[in-house]
Amino acid sequence: MRYRISELAEKCSVNKETIRYYERVGLLSKPSRTNAGYRIYPEETVHRMQFIKRMQDLGFSLAEIDKLLGVVDKDNERCMDMYDFLNQKVDEVQKKISDFKRIERMLINLKECCPDEKSLYECPIIDILMNEEKNSKM
Amino acid sequence: MRYRISELAEKCSVNKETIRYYERVGLLSKPSRTNAGYRIYPEETVHRMQFIKRMQDLGFSLAEIDKLLGVVDKDNERCMDMYDFLNQKVDEVQKKISDFKRIERMLINLKECCPDEKSLYECPIIDILMNEEKNSKM
DNA sequence: CTTTACCCTGTACTATGGTACAGGGTTTAT
DNA sequence: ATAAACCCTGTACCATAGTACAGGGTAAAG
Numbered sequence: 001m002r003y004r005i006s007e008l009a010e011k012c013s014v015n016k017e018t019i020r021y022y023e024r025v026g027l028l029s030k031p032s033r034t035n036a037g038y039r040i041y042p043e044e045t046v047h048r049m050q051f052i053k054r055m056q057d058l059g060f061s062l063a064e065i066d067k068l069l070g071v072v073d074k075d076n077e078r079c080m081d082m083y084d085f086l087n088q089k090v091d092e093v094q095k096k097i098s099d100f101k102r103i104e105r106m107l108i109n110l111k112e113c114c115p116d117e118k119s120l121y122e123c124p125i126i127d128i129l130m131n132e133e134k135n136s137k138m
Numbered sequence: 139m140r141y142r143i144s145e146l147a148e149k150c151s152v153n154k155e156t157i158r159y160y161e162r163v164g165l166l167s168k169p170s171r172t173n174a175g176y177r178i179y180p181e182e183t184v185h186r187m188q189f190i191k192r193m194q195d196l197g198f199s200l201a202e203i204d205k206l207l208g209v210v211d212k213d214n215e216r217c218m219d220m221y222d223f224l225n226q227k228v229d230e231v232q233k234k235i236s237d238f239k240r241i242e243r244m245l246i247n248l249k250e251c252c253p254d255e256k257s258l259y260e261c262p263i264i265d266i267l268m269n270e271e272k273n274s275k276m
Numbered sequence: 277c278t279t280t281a282c283c284c285t286g287t288a289c290t291a292t293g294g295t296a297c298a299g300g301g302t303t304t305a306t
Numbered sequence: 307a308t309a310a311a312c313c314c315t316g317t318a319c320c321a322t323a324g325t326a327c328a329g330g331g332t333a334a335a336g
Contacts, residue, residue: 006282016283017325025323036332038283058237059197062323071248083252086245093242099196100235107228110209114221144312154313155295163293174302176313200293283332290325295318302313 003041012049019049027052027066029073048072059096064089141179150187157187165190165204167211186210197234202227 009016022028028048031039048069055065067085070078147154160166166186169177186207193203205223208216 004283015325018323020285021324034283034332036283037285038332054237055241056323058234058241068248083249086249086252090242090245090249093238093245096196097235097238097242099192100231100238103193103196104228104231104235107224107231110206111221111224111228114224142313153295156293158315159294172302172313174313175315176302194293278336280335281333284330286328288325288327290323292322293320295320297318298316300314302311304309304311306307306309 001043003043003045005039005041008041008045008049011046012053014049014053022049022052022062025062025066027062027069139181141181141183143177143179146179146183146187149184150191152187152191160187160190160200163200163204165200165207 003011005016005019009019012019019028023030028045031041031045034040051069052062052065055068056062060068067078067082071082141149143154143157147157150157157166161168166183169179169183172178189207190200190203193206194200198206205216205220209220
């Protein structure tokens, strides 16, 4: 399956302009073109876009994603010091997982304080939260 | 303990300008002032700043953090529809936790492909990755 | 064969989250 | 009593990650 830019955009739930933007900044390589100069993308680009979106959703910057894609592209330059980069990212990810678990508990606790399942007028738990912040080392 | 702006900034590892910026956008309430107009912060603001930083690190926007702080501030307006907001955030957080776990495995796998603990020249796992992307529903 | 729906490039604009002065007053250490 | 180190407001600027035209060419459906 080959895609025109708007088909790719649709399939990946992004804006066409975003695809052109990613090309400009180097996240997507220059695609082949029709005679008239229309961009044509292979199926692979769909997966690449989905990978980018997923990583971005998790808070990775486009620069970090680009670095990781250096592996996919077997690009020597971007693969330099990949080990250290990966180590750092693994640490960050592990910290985030544990922070997210704390936040999950906090949100669930807060939720249980909403009296009519609508708003929230008072919550004794929030003081505990702030105290937790106080006692945890950043 | 009461803090001047630069003491607070130091203690929270942020820029003074950031503190003033947070005040401007309403994340921090207007602090008390000395006769000369210098801002003076109570200990509480340190915890509030740490909470903001932690949430921001996890990818929450300042607007979302502000919404959550509505609970701390017992602010009726921001507490409106808090239940739905919390429900949505809990879902998002749970999705992120599971995504992060996948990414963690991916990063560790990639790391093991770095031959000399420096760079990374080839990794058969990356194809698996892209295939994983292919077969997973977003 | 023309209208509508695409596509192109290039440039400008947007939102978010800050950061950096400029110009001027205050506090503190010497 | 004066320099260094701090504070103030206001405005301008920055990076990131897009988004929105303008002006002009192409493709396909009626």
